[in-house]
Amino acid sequence: MAEQTNDKSEPVAGPHRRVTLEDIARICEVSKITVSRALRKSPKVRPAVREKIEAAAREAGYRINLAARDLRLSHRRRVAIVMDWTPNDARPMSDPYPLVLLGGAVEALATAGYAAVVTTSDPALGAEVSDTSGLILLGQGADQHTVKEYSELGLPLVVWGEADGSGSPGPVVVGSDNRLGGAQAATYLLSRGRDRCAFLGDLRHAEMRARRDGCAAALGEQGQGLIDVDSDLTAAAAEAEVERLLAEDGGIDAIFAGSDLMAAGAKRAAARAGRDVAIVGYDDSPTAVAFGITSVSQDWFGGGRLLAQTLLELIAGQSPHPPSLPTRLVTRDT
Amino acid sequence: MAEQTNDKSEPVAGPHRRVTLEDIARICEVSKITVSRALRKSPKVRPAVREKIEAAAREAGYRINLAARDLRLSHRRRVAIVMDWTPNDARPMSDPYPLVLLGGAVEALATAGYAAVVTTSDPALGAEVSDTSGLILLGQGADQHTVKEYSELGLPLVVWGEADGSGSPGPVVVGSDNRLGGAQAATYLLSRGRDRCAFLGDLRHAEMRARRDGCAAALGEQGQGLIDVDSDLTAAAAEAEVERLLAEDGGIDAIFAGSDLMAAGAKRAAARAGRDVAIVGYDDSPTAVAFGITSVSQDWFGGGRLLAQTLLELIAGQSPHPPSLPTRLVTRDT
DNA sequence: GTGAAAGCGCTAACAC
DNA sequence: GTGTTAGCGCTTTCAC
Numbered sequence: 177m178a179e180q181t182n183d184k185s186e187p188v189a190g191p192h193r194r195v196t197l198e199d200i201a202r203i204c205e206v207s208k209i210t211v212s213r214a215l216r217k218s219p220k221v222r223p224a225v226r227e228k229i230e231a232a233a234r235e236a237g238y239r240i241n242l243a244a245r246d247l248r249l250s251h252r253r254r255v256a257i258v259m260d261w262t263p264n265d266a267r268p269m270s271d272p273y274p275l276v277l278l279g280g281a282v283e284a285l286a287t288a289g290y291a292a293v294v295t296t297s298d299p300a301l302g303a304e305v306s307d308t309s310g311l312i313l314l315g316q317g318a319d320q321h322t323v324k325e326y327s328e329l330g331l332p333l334v335v336w337g338e339a340d341g342s343g344s345p346g347p348v349v350v351g352s353d354n355r356l357g358g359a360q361a362a363t364y365l366l367s368r369g370r371d372r373c374a375f376l377g378d379l380r381h382a383e384m385r386a387r388r389d390g391c392a393a394a395l396g397e398q399g400q401g402l403i404d405v406d407s408d409l410t411a412a413a414a415e416a417e418v419e420r421l422l423a424e425d426g427g428i429d430a431i432f433a434g435s436d437l438m439a440a441g442a443k444r445a446a447a448r449a450g451r452d453v454a455i456v457g458y459d460d461s462p463t464a465v466a467f468g469i470t471s472v473s474q475d476w477f478g479g480g481r482l483l484a485q486t487l488l489e490l491i492a493g494q495s496p497h498p499p500s501l502p503t504r505l506v507t508r509d510t
Numbered sequence: 511m512a513e514q515t516n517d518k519s520e521p522v523a524g525p526h527r528r529v530t531l532e533d534i535a536r537i538c539e540v541s542k543i544t545v546s547r548a549l550r551k552s553p554k555v556r557p558a559v560r561e562k563i564e565a566a567a568r569e570a571g572y573r574i575n576l577a578a579r580d581l582r583l584s585h586r587r588r589v590a591i592v593m594d595w596t597p598n599d600a601r602p603m604s605d606p607y608p609l610v611l612l613g614g615a616v617e618a619l620a621t622a623g624y625a626a627v628v629t630t631s632d633p634a635l636g637a638e639v640s641d642t643s644g645l646i647l648l649g650q651g652a653d654q655h656t657v658k659e660y661s662e663l664g665l666p667l668v669v670w671g672e673a674d675g676s677g678s679p680g681p682v683v684v685g686s687d688n689r690l691g692g693a694q695a696a697t698y699l700l701s702r703g704r705d706r707c708a709f710l711g712d713l714r715h716a717e718m719r720a721r722r723d724g725c726a727a728a729l730g731e732q733g734q735g736l737i738d739v740d741s742d743l744t745a746a747a748a749e750a751e752v753e754r755l756l757a758e759d760g761g762i763d764a765i766f767a768g769s770d771l772m773a774a775g776a777k778r779a780a781a782r783a784g785r786d787v788a789i790v791g792y793d794d795s796p797t798a799v800a801f802g803i804t805s806v807s808q809d810w811f812g813g814g815r816l817l818a819q820t821l822l823e824l825i826a827g828q829s830p831h832p833p834s835l836p837t838r839l840v841t842r843d844t
Numbered sequence: 845g846t847g848a849a850a851g852c853g854c855t856a857a858c859a860c
Numbered sequence: 861g862t863g864t865t866a867g868c869g870c871t872t873t874c875a876c
Contacts, residue, residue, distance in 0.1 A: 194584075196869060207847050212871060220845055237664060242641045243586060244869035246577035247852050250528075257628070259613065275609035279593065283630050291638040294591070294628040296617055304625040307576045330571060411800035440800045463797050466745035466774045530853060541863050546855060554861060578853035581868045 195238045203232045215240070253290045255487060256305040257281060260297045260315030260322050273459065273476045274314060277336065280480020281312060288488055297322065306331070310487045313347075323347055332490035334483055338382040339500065348490060350483045353500035354383050357472040358390025360505040361432045361456040364470065366398055368454050370430035374403040374421060376414055376442060377434030384434040387458060387472075391432050403428070407438060414441030422449045430454045436464040436471055443467060443510060455510040468509035475501050529572045537566045549574070587624045589821060590639040591615060594631045594649030594656050608648055611670065614814020615646055622822055631656065640665070644821045647681075657681055666824035668817055672716040673834065682824060684817045687834035688717050691806040692724025694839040695766045695790040698804065700732055702788050704764035708737040708755060710748055710776060711768025718768040721792060721806075725766050737762070741772060748775030756783045764788040770798040770805055777801055777844060789844040802843035809835050 197215075201208040206225065214221045214229040215238075221229075232238075246252050257278065282292045293304055305311065310332035313323065327333050327347055339349040365373055375391060377384040392402040403425075407417040414433065422428055422445060431446075431453055433439035439457030446453040457464050460473035479501050489496040531549075535542040540559065548555045548563040549572075555563075566572075580586050591612065616626045627638055639645065644666035649656065661667050661681055673683045699707055709725060711718040726736040737759075741751040748767065756762055756779060765780075765787055767773035773791030780787040791798050794807035813835050823830040 194869095197871095198869080208869085209848085209871075210846060212869095213846090216871090222845065225845090239640045239663075240637050241581070241869050242637060243577045243580035244852090245871075247575070247581050247854085247868090248870045248872080250852055252577060254627075259616070275612070278609070278612075278628070279630060282593070282628055286629060291627050291629065293588075293625050294612070294616055295620060295625065296613060303574050303576060306573045329573075411796075437796055437800055461796075462745075462771055463800055466771055466797055466801075528853095531855095532853080542853085543855070543864085544862060547862090550855090556861065559861085575853050578868090579855075581852090581870085582854045582856080584868055 194241070195236045196241070197238075200229060200233050200236060200238055203236065204229050252307060252309055254308045255285055255290050255292055255310050255312060255484075256308045257292050257294045257312045257314060258297055258305065258326065259294065260313060273461075273474070276476035277314060277480040277483070280477040280482075281484045282480070284481040284484035285488075288484070290484075290488070305329075310334070310491045312336070312483050312487055332487055334487045334490065336479070336483060338386050348486055348496060348498065350479065350486050350498045351383075351500060352474045352479060353502055354386035355390030355393070356500070357458065357474070357503035358387040358392070358432070359394040360503060361387075361458075361472055362391045362394035364456060364505055364507070365430040365432065365454055366395070366400075368430075370454050371400060372403075372425075372427040373400065373430040373432060374405050374428055375432050375434070376405045376407050376417065376438050378409055379404065379406065381434075387432075387434055402432075409435055409438060411437045411441035411444075414438035415445045416441075418442040418445035419449065422446065422451055422453070428453065430456075432456045434458055436461045436467075436469060439464065439469045439471065439510075440467045443469060456505075460506050464506075464508070470508045470510045471506050473504045473506050475503075528575070529570045530575070531572075534563060534567050534570060534572055537570065538563050586641060586643055588642045589619055589624050589626055589644050589646060589818075590642045591626050591628045591646045591648060592631055592639065592660065593628065594647060608810075610810035611648060611814040611817070614811040614816075615818045616814070618815040618818035619822075622818070624818075624822070639663075644668070644825045646670070646817050646821055666821055668821045668824065670813070670817060672720050682820055682830060682832065684813065684820050684832045685717075685834060686808040686813060687836055688720035689724030689727070690834070691792065691808070691837035692721040692726070692766070693728040694837060695721075695792075695806055696725045696728035698790060698839055698841070699764040699766065699788055700729070700734075702764075704788050705734060706737075706759075706761040707734065707764035707766060708739050708762055709766050709768070710739045710741050710751065710772050712740065712743055713738065715768075721766075721768055736766075743769055743772060745771045745775035745778075748772035749779045750775075752776040752779035753783065756780065756785055756787070762787065764790075766790045768792055770795045770801075770803060773798065773803045773805065773844075774801045777803060790839075794840050798840070798842070804842045804844045805840050807838045807840050809837075 197208040197211045200211045210221060211229050214226040215233060285292050295305055306329050311326055313326055313335045323335055333347045335347045335349050337349055337351050338354055339351055373395060375388045379385050395402050405417050405421055407414045431442045433442055436457035436459050439455050440463055442455050455469060457469045457471040460471040464471040482498055486496045486498045531542040531545045534545045544555060545563050548560040549567060619626050629639055640663050645660055647660055647669045657669055667681045669681045669683050670685060671683055672685050672688055707729060709722045713719050729736050739751050739755055741748045765776045767776055770791035770793050773789050774797055776789050789803060791803045791805040794805040798805040816832055820830045820832045
């Protein structure tokens with residue numbers, strides 16, 4: 177629109193010099209500090225003056241220079257969020273949920289007046305990451321190497337992942353309660369009268385292990401065991417593993433899969449084998465919905481918010497002990 | 511100068527004052543401009559001095575203050591990325607792909623030395639958004655209301671979505687070539703000898719319309735028509751629609767669905783009806799992989815990169831005309 | 845209620 | 861090669 181403010185008898189300095197407080201001050205014939213106060217809605221400025229200034233600022237397209245404000249105030253209300261998923265891992269880049277996590281964090285940070293600078297772990301932007309109030313690391317929780325690297329910055333640091341439970345002095349970890357999720361799966365399978373259950377997943381991932389452990393513990397209380405089946409995190413791999421498993425073991429009547437994709441594979445294998453197998457997946461994803469698979473649901477958005485809140489507490493000098501986020505079982509056909 | 515820090519033996523100045531160039535300068539007994547130059551690897555600084563300075567900076571944990579740098583240089587190497595998905599829309603927040611889009615944009619921006627400030631369309635962070643070099647808007651491309659709102663900031667603006675093709679003076683739009691995707695689906699269905707094809711989707715969305723139009727045009731060249739079937743973008747809705755469609759029309763032998771989830775629903779309906787229906791989905795998502803559904807694949811990461819490149823050109827004062835991103839058909843069982 | 849002066853930490857421009 | 865001076869745009873004293 178009226179982007180080019182055809183100067184009001186003032187020299188247009190430079191091709192595109194931005195409008196500053198001083199410009200507005202000159203227009204309104206007040207000092208720049210008054211403009212500053214007015215724009216921040218200080219009660220010390222007379223309403224009439226304030227309105228005039230606000231109008232002039234709007235008219236002239238004034239936008240505050242945050243660099244100047246932050247420099248003067250010597251703070252930076254900015255937090256870095258490092259997305260450190262590498263592909264071919266537990267969470268492919270195409271996984272929906274990290275985005276929701278991000279959304280939750282961004283929202284909570286915004287509410288607190290913080291901006292989120294998002295980066296991949298590209299080192300090129302080192303300065304942008306290190307000149308922040310704190311850091312959120314999103315990725316496979318306990319990738320020790322990356323965590324160590326970032327914790328050396330000496331900034332408040334919160335990591336998304338599976339708490340190692342050791343209570344060790346490492347970074348603050350926020351995560352979903354995978355053990356609880358596993359226990360909920362077990363309870364469901366038991367309620368359906370199942371007594372020979374297998375866990376499907378890649379146990380090299382801490383989150384998968386926690387899911388398995390939670391399930392095994394709950395089953396154990398009823399005197400049942402849990403059979404580990406190692407599988408890549410794809411539907412095809414899971415299908416092949418379950419096909420083999422069902423052929424080998426005629427008693428299997430329940431499968432808890434560490435992801436919905438694996439659960440979908442398991443369901444196909446069970447259907448082809450003509451076996452009645454109860455199946456629980458993980459993540460309550462569109463895949464689970466489409467296949468009608470019972471699944472453990474995580475509160476990703478809440479997770480993002482908790483991540484942000486925890487970091488903000490850390491920045492404020494507190495010592496937060498964030499709770500694990502509860503999971504919820506969503507029952508469907510399997 | 512007012513030197514109140516006489517005690518250089520005292521490492522703690524105040525509760526947490528950050529290390530500045532001046533501190534390093536004092537330690538190394540040089541001027542701060544020399545430190546500045548050394549840290550930026552200027553060739554004007556003698557290697558010996560430079561190394562000494564670098565060591566001292568590392569030792570003292572010096573981190574540049576970007577606010578000061580940006581203020582001095584009067585630029586801001588920062589771009590805002592606004593995630594404007596509202597739920598219950600074409601792309602639910604749980605949609606996987608925008609994250610990849612984001613990743614591509616963040617990576618390309620980082621390479622160019624720009625940081626990405628990610629926000630939801632929460633107005634609380636207005637200043638953080640408006641004090642940037644430019645804006646990337648991620649959401650339903652042509653949500654006129656949001657686009658207008660942001661374009662009033664007068665900043666370089668690039669929107670992800672379906673180009674309206676009008677060549678109108680609106681914002682620069684970057685998007686995937688949905689018409690091409692539709693045409694690829696048509697070519698595939700024709701190659702499988704199909705002659706009565708339906709399109710499944712919600713035509714209120716510009717992207718869906720473009721997919722349908724591309725498909726219809728390609729079919730039209732072979733003298734075939736395309737039947738529109740309106741459906742919500744869920745597997746269940748699609749399943750119901752296709753069930754009805756197949757019952758009504760005994761000739762249908764092909765379905766092009768605007769999303770993989772709908773394609774999965776269609777596949778189930780076809781299987782239950784015992785009909786041989788060729789099916790093509792859209793997005794090449796994990797769901798398509800799991801269901802073995804032929805699908806049109808978009809280059810989301812490349813899309814993010816193109817988004818960033820386009821914005822950077824705009825910032826540089828050029829008038830970019832970004833190409834549509836080509837799609838690719840991934841053939842599976844359907 | 846309003847203003848004048850000072851300075852946050854950095855770097856471009858010019859000395860030397 | 862290195863240092864001195866100045867100033868980016870803002871907000872906090874402290875006057876009035």
